[in-house]
Every structure is written in structure tokens, then in C-alpha cells.
Amino acid sequence: MPLRRRAATVLAAATALTALTAPAALAAAPPTGLYGSGDPTYDGVWRQSYALLALHTAGVVPAASATGWLTGQQCADGGFPSYRANTATPCAPKAEDTNATGIAVQALTALGGQDAAVGKATAWLKKVQNADGGWSYNPGGPSDPDSTAVVLGAFAATGTAPQDVRTAGGKSPYDALRGFQSGCAAKAADRGAFTYPMNGKKAVNAKATADAVRASQGAGFVVRPAGSDVTADAPACTGAATGADPYTVLAPKASGLAGAAWLAAQLTAGGGHLTALTPGADKPTPDYGTTADAVVALAAGGQRSAATSAYTWLAANSATWAHGNPAALAQLILAAEATGADPKSAGGANLVQQLTNLGPAPESAKPSPTPTATQEQHKKSSSGSSLGTWLIVGVIFVASIGFGILLSSRKRRQG
Secondary structure: OOHHHHHHHHHHHHHHHOOOOHHHHOOOOOOOOOOOOOOOOOOHHHHHHHHHHHHHHOOOOOOHHHHHHHHOOOOOOOOOEOOOOOOOOOOOOOOEOHHHHHHHHHHHHHHOOOHHHHHHHHHHHHHOOOOOOOOOOOOOOOOOHHHHHHHHHHHHHOOOOHHHOOOOOOOOHHHHHHOOEOOOOOOHHHOOOEEEEEOOEEEEOHHHHHHHHHHHOOOOOOOOOOOOOOOOOOOOOOOHHHOOOHHHHOOHHHHHHHHHHHHHHHHHHOOOOOEEOOOOOOOOEEOHHHHHHHHHHHHHOOOHHHHHHHHHHHHHOHHHHOOOOHHHHHHHHHHHHHHOOOOOOEOOEOHHHHHHOOOOOOOOOOOOOOOOHHHHHHHHHHOOOOHHHHHHHHHHHHHHHHOOOOOOOOOOOOO
16 A cells, blocks of 8 residues: 555554453464464565565574565456465455565565566566556555565566566656755755655655655665765756746666765764654654665665664664664665674674574574573564554654654564
8 A cells, every 4th residue: 555555554453462461462373384473464464575585694594494484465357465364365356566576576585586576566566557657555556666666676686687678658667766956946955855745745755755865876775885085066047037847857876876965964963773653652753764775775876884874773773673673674684784893792782683583493503502491482572563663653653654764564564
């Protein structure tokens, strides 16, 4: 569903949670092979793909049951839904979404040996591309920068140049992304940032900017550390008064650098991280998820110093936002990869082991020691997409749309 509908759904679910006790919310056992013990309804494919992608990048060969769980979610026409509980029955009409499909493609491509599944998924993505060159969360809706970025990363991961994925009218994903960037007509503080469409208007959005910056560099969720440190600059608007807006003619990479300059300024203003204003809060709070997205985006454009500084802050606070959360741990592992840091020693925490412990024992590593009763209870209470976590994420998610942005991943289903 589109982001605004997604947020409404998450909040509705979160509101219903107030009538539930924690034990009741966690009564159902998670499906075999899935990372995390929480309800996968809204983020199953997203968090599984993120986890598989991060573990593979860290040199871990995930269990066959984990990969099999993901491939089993694919619908007959090639798309992936957020989650389907009964894979023996056909997918519900319009259940597939571009975000789940896009990240599943990236994960399965990285793991290898899944050519058939990847081929069907990419064919589905091409089929549901909008006329402007972009994608919406669910097919048929207007394009948004986040969905377009996830799909663009899927094609990049498979070796398909995103600029070659064009509509019948010749539009590419980059054409769609450019349409969301703030140019000389915007106030000076917003220039370079990307916007998210909401209620017929486009509002500057940090999450949209991070996703679009990464995609403008032709990158998916896995970014290798840059060898040099590039300065991100936004074009001057000296000729804007005459109607000559340089933003309208920027090449993709230059467009991404302009967005990166805005992101870097926001990180500096936030004290080394991004912030978000949640409903009812008196002041902005740290936006961990979007800061992690910004790290990868900046690294993709070669802004290594800014990316490393933000990653260092995230790693030092990993216990606050990532521990026990499969998608958040995966996000942080990939942020470490993008900056050349060691995810096995992130502020004293072994992120790879933490993520491994939330799923089936991997093929290429010894099983972790049997957890104690206390560890098991902690795992259940903090697991990434548990209903308690989704209550928090739902509130933050809505804040990212109307008030500022912080959400956890897949539109963002960080869980």
C-alpha cells in the first residue's frame, strides 16, 4: 500500500495493541527459518531479506531454511508480498509490493543460486513500472522516491543498468527521482533534498533523501567503502531568477551529490545524527534508522568522513535501537560495511553474532551456545518485529511522513 496508507495501517495495529498483553501478543511461534520471533505480518519478507543480505555481506552463509523461507513467499507472478502465512494458497489479489520484491531480489541475488526466482521478480517489477519511470509501494499508485530507490537497487544488484529500465515513453527511474528533488524554487535550506508526496503536496523528507541519494549513485543496500573522500556540493542557483534551474538538468550522480550535501548538513545540525519529531514529543529525538540509511547513502557517493562519523555514533548506541531487532541489526551491519568498519566490533558489540542468534543456525558457522532462560526471554521481548516494537515503529513511521522522519525500514518495516 502507499506510504500514507501503510502508516495508517501500522498506527491502527499499534492502537489495537493497547488492549493486548505482551504474552498474548507473542503467543504464536514465528515461522521456521524466519529471523526474529515477532509477528511477520507487516515486515516478514523485508526483515528476512535484510538479514540474509547483511549476513552474506559479513561472510556468513545463512541456513537453507532461511533462504527457503524467503523464496517460499514469492507469488506465482513473481512479486513478493509483505508476508503470506499460508504459502500453499495463491497470493491475495494486489498483495505484492515493490519494496518487498525489490529487497528480496537484492538478497537472493547476493546469495546466488536463485536465478529463477530473481528473474520472475525482476520481470514483475518491470511490468509494474509507472509511466514516469518510478514505482509506487503497491502497483497502480503514484510513484514515490523510496519505492523507486528500492527497485532501482534491485536492478543494480542484478547487473542491469537502472537507466536502461525504461518505460514505453522512454522514462527511466532516474527521471522519476529527479522529479522529487528540491531545486532553486525551494528555500535555500531545502535545496538538494528530496521530497515525499503526501496529500497532493511534496514535503522535504530525510528518509526519501537518503534513499534517493543512494539510488542516484546506482547503489542498492550493499555499498562498499569508498577509497577517497568526496565533497558533496549543491549547484548554485545564480541563474534561477531567469528560469534556469540547474537542478532540472543534473545527471544522476550529481543529483545524488546535491542530496548528500543536504544530508551532511542535517547530520551536523543534529550533532552527528538525524532527528525526528514524533507526535506529542516536546523536542526531536534521534532518528536511528534514517541515520543508518544516510550512512550508506553518503558512502555510496564517496562522502566517507561524514558517513564514518554518523556510523560511529550509531554503533555506540546500538543497544538502544538495534539489539534484538533483525532489520535494524542488518541495517547497522550494512552501514559498517559501507564505511569499512568491523560489524563484529561495533562499540563493543558483535552485530553479526547478535543477528545470527535471531535466526536458524547458519551453514558456515558453529551454532551459538544454547541461550539461557534469561536470554530467551530477552530475545522474545526485544525481537525486531514484535508487536511492542511495531507500536514504537508505527508512531515514528507516521512522524517521518508528516513531522520529520524516522522509520525503520521497509517503508519502512524495521523489524
